[in-house]
Amino acid sequence: MKYATGEETKKKIIDSAFQLLADKGYDAMSIDEIMKGAGKTKGSFYVHFKNKEDLLYEVIQNRLDRNFDHIVEETLKKLSDETCDVQLVLKGLMRLVHVGTGGVDRELWTAAYYQMVVLSRKNQVVREWMLKQYHAWVDFMSKIILRGQELGQIRTDIEVRVMVNMLISLLEGYELRSMVDPEINVYEQLKLTELLCMNDDL
Known part of the structure; x- marks a missing residue:
């Protein structure tokens, strides 16, 4: 029971930090604000994290990776079927990204991700994480394209x-633009996906 209570407290702290990261940015949020949002005392913070930077890495791993490993596993299963429709696989993947994964709201995720892009300019660990993410997505989507070919x-x-860089840029570009233009239809890119990647006779 004590372990479960501790894990719930840790989750609340991570959730609070994730919200503040999206709303204010890493530098502007304080441990006091994080704990107030979590509904816990400041002392509880140091039970689970060494400092704010340690918490940031937990946020990255638990809220910003979009359940990437699960997405890859499920997608590769679909691609192993000789009758699979790769166009539908790509469209399903893009929809999954935009509706949000891992229980994270898309708009919240996008705002937090934008803050991470800004932070990456001066934080080597964040920059390395972002590069790792890009490389992982390039490798993953290359497998989809190659299977389609x-x-x-x-x-x-x-x-x-x-093609892969175009698709990733479309995903990222529409998400970032949606922060200031909520009327934009992020699913427009599904048509662009067809024009960029699919044979004319499909």
Whole structure:
């Protein structure tokens, strides 16, 4: 019971920090504000974290990775089917990203991610995490594109690397723009995906 209570407290602290990260940015949020949002005393903070930076790394691992490993596992299962429709796999992946994963609201995730981009300019650990994320997504989406080419469902006249970078840029660009333009239809990119990647006869 004590362990469960401790884990619940830790989750509340992470949730509070994630919200403040999105709303104010890392530098502007204080431990006092984090604990107030969590409904816990400041002393509880040091039971679970050494300092604010230690908490930030927990936020990265628990709120910003979008359940990436699970997404990869489920997607690769679909791709292993000889009858799979790679266009539908790509569209499903993009929808999954935009509706939010891991129980994280998309708008909240986007705001927090933007703050991480800003922070990466001066924080080496954050910059390395972001580069690792980009490389992981490039590798993952390259597998999707290559599988589509293998099945004759994706055009081969554009380099895989170029197509993947276009898709990732579309995902990121629409998300960031949605922060200031809530009327934008993030699903417009599904049509662009067809135009960029799929054979004309599909």
